[in-house]
Amino acid sequence: MSLIPWHTSGPSRALLDPYLGFRLDDDDLLAPLTLAPWETRAPWHRQVRRPRESYNYESLLPTNFGSNIKEDKDKFQLNIDVQHFLPDEIKVTASGNTLTVEGKHEEKPDEHGSISRHFVRRYVLPEDHDLNHLQSHVSTDGVLTITAPKIPADGNVARTIPIQHTGKPKRVILKHK
Incomplete structure (x- = not known):
């Protein structure tokens, strides 16, 4: 007690x-x-x-720590806050199914003295996305958007099959006497 x-x-x-x-x-x-x-x-x-x-x-807790990943039925989209970097200071590389985003700038003066920044982020992309058609864009407010379209599944794609006219009948019609 x-x-x-x-x-x-x-x-x-x-x-x-x-x-x-x-x-x-x-x-x-x-x-x-x-x-x-x-x-x-x-x-x-x-x-x-x-x-x-x-x-x-x-x-x-903050819900966004600088990046936002969104995957829907058509594409994989990645948004990264890169407002402190110029577009030529950012490098996006893809190797296998790994996407690497790197931003680096040397020492720059700011209101408190000088600062240098460097980050590297790696993301594993889903297997069912076309990594050969990756696109990246930087908006004016400093958001880097990377998109990868989804590879359509072979069984779900509907395609039109053309009909060819041969000119010959397949069945022979017999005449009755």
């Missing part, structure tokens, strides 16, 4: 929190609107309100 109570939702629990207790809750945004001007919240209000396990931390 312990003489000191241990609360899992107390201030020490914030040490195990990946956001170190600095996350925004619904009450942080709505409480200033609902409280009267003379009411204040105690600083410990956040710790005793509810256990931290009930919060969905994944909703705070």
Whole structure:
């Protein structure tokens, strides 16, 4: 039996929190609107309100880490944020079913001094896509789009078969006497 109570939702629990207790809750945004001007919240209000396990931390994570992959029935599309690179500083290579995107620029001055950037990303493309017809485009806002069309399956492709007229009847029609 312990003489000191241990609360899992107390201030020490914030040490195990990946956001170190600095996350925004619904009450942080709505409480200033609902409280009267003379009411204040105690600083410990956040710790005793509810256990931290009930919060969905994944909703705070960014959903786009610089690249976005989309595959549909017609094509494979890859969007990469390359806004810090000029088009001639980006290289896209395909080897087998591996696509490599590399961006590199030497040291450039910026508002804080100078910076050099370099990245290499490798993607494994699906086998049912035509790697010989890869296309890449850079938009004006710095998004590199790479597309690979899907190879049509032989059994699913409908094709028209031409009909040829031979001029000769296949059946012989007998005349009755």
